[in-house]
Amino acid sequence: MISEPRPSGAKRYVLFDVDGTLIDALDNQRLVWRTWAARYGLDPDEVHRVALRTRPMETFAQVAPDRDPHECLAALHALEDEDVRTGVYGAFDGAAELLGALRPGTWGLVTSNYEHRVRGRFARTGLPVPEVVVDAAAVTEGKPSPVPYLRAAALLGARPEECLVIEDAPSGVRAGLSAGMAVWGVNTATPVDGVHRHFATLSEAADAILAFATGSGSPA
Structure with a gap:
């Protein structure tokens, strides 16, 4: 069992995977x-x-x-x-409201896809695009390496223990854990091995994610 990092102070950051986490593609x-x-x-x-x-x-x-x-x-x-x-696809329930409620500069996207596709899908589904997007072209090592998540944290000016990773796939979960971050799993019937918390859907996780981001909730 991997113990969950405890964020210090008021700074909290949320890093989202894209496909399977925010976009149902x-x-x-x-x-x-x-x-x-x-x-x-x-x-x-x-x-x-x-x-x-x-x-x-x-x-x-x-x-x-x-x-x-x-x-x-x-x-x-x-x-x-x-x-x-x-293609026919959409955002998962609650994604637009969740991302719209997060303060700019406190969240980012970490994807194995390419930024222009992320922007295209977000434009079609009405999701906001953050300042920080780490895509396949931004790093030399992809998930399950911790490099993409560490890169996103660095761009946000965050320490790993201040970050919460939201993932649906085993490789992404391993990447977040290896980066020393708290990792929550969403959109899977059963928990991906290693996640600190599991939610069957993104919408079920939304309130807890917002609570973490505002400092009023624990990552545990």
Whole structure:
């Protein structure tokens, strides 16, 4: 059991994952990877299984080692950009109200996606974009490395123990824990291993997140 960091003083910061946490786009990701796999004659279920736990270039190395990885990445990016423009997805219940209630400069986004897609999806779903967005292009190591969350904290001027991570995926949870931050899990039926608190939905977590952010609630 990992003990939860205790924030000192009044400073509190909240770092959100995006896909699966704020935006309900998991079916979109599955469809994109299935379409990509079909284009290369690969097993779509196996490709998606690998893609869930690795970054794209690592996925290509495992599922299509004989293919040009840059060509593979260009094809994937085209599919993902098209999904941002035309795909059907939405924000999770309570996301807009929660983000709108947080003070500017006290929260950020940490995503394995790219910022232009985040901005495109947020524009379509009415979510506000914070000052700090750490995307796949901003770091050399992705989740489960702690680097993305530590980068976001540094940009906010925060210490790790002052940060609360909101995640839905095991790799993101491990990243937050490795960064020395409190980690709450949302949008899963059962708790992801290691989370300090678990909520079945983001909306159920909203009041507790706001209480933490304003200093009136504990991360425990």
